[in-house]
Amino acid sequence: MPAETTDLAQALRDAGLRVTHQRLSLLSLLMDASDHPNADELLARARAEDDSVSLATVYRTLAILEEAGLIRKLTLENEPARFESMPLAEHDHLVDIDSGEVVEIASEEINRIRKDLVEGLGYEIVSHTTLIRARKLR
Amino acid sequence: MPAETTDLAQALRDAGLRVTHQRLSLLSLLMDASDHPNADELLARARAEDDSVSLATVYRTLAILEEAGLIRKLTLENEPARFESMPLAEHDHLVDIDSGEVVEIASEEINRIRKDLVEGLGYEIVSHTTLIRARKLR
């Protein structure tokens, strides 16, 4: 039995979730993905292994994995949501408006300033998303 | 003729847009709004003046005003988009996850750091949205 499979299965158990092929498949796909796929794309990839997976389960599973803190959902403008495995470091996303590509951006300084600002207003951050639409300079 | 009406009409003309009652109405509503209304709410407010306005026109008009840079659209998670008149100063939004209220947050420092970071990656920012989901501390 591969180590990775065991790890992911354990991550699901630790989250109090049952270990199903669909959950392992989607979690694994997102761990390995270098891009930020949406539900349709994940369905296609999951079906390469098991062609009986349904779109409804993809959506249900993604919601559950997000709830469990194992993955993150990116709500974009005018296009279906994309997903990524939970990153180790907090980071923002830049969408290249010409290619659609998503680039990750991290700044510990921005995170700190934002946190202080929000707390100064009497709030605690539950989650945050920064989406930058940008164009490549030439 | 009120000065405001003239101003808004001129803003539309300057953007190369025809001046219609619906556009003036929505633009005016957003200039005066202290909250961040969605399309449904704007339709209700617009109908208080002219009960023949349609939801389709509200959506078409909001898209046009946004394209013209006169208003801004906020894409939230799991709820219809909200709108605001184009703010003078760039700012982020905090959504109180308990009340649904939207709070504005401005930090010139964050804007500067982010701009430098993005330019360092060879991009220019076209627009950006930061959405913070937060809970009031007690």
Next chain:
DNA sequence: CTTGTAAATGCAAATCACTCGCATTTGTCA
């Protein structure tokens, strides 16, 4: 102030991403 004409609007039907109901299958724990 009329008129021609393209653009804007209202209405209803269509889209699209996502969700749900339900019969069937599967994971977990005796």
Next chain:
DNA sequence: TGACAAATGCGAGTGATTTGCATTTACAAG
């Protein structure tokens, strides 16, 4: 090796937003 609740596949529903088309309107000309 069952019992049984939870998960899944499938198809039908939802809700926000968009679109086709007939009608109205803004506005440039005359």
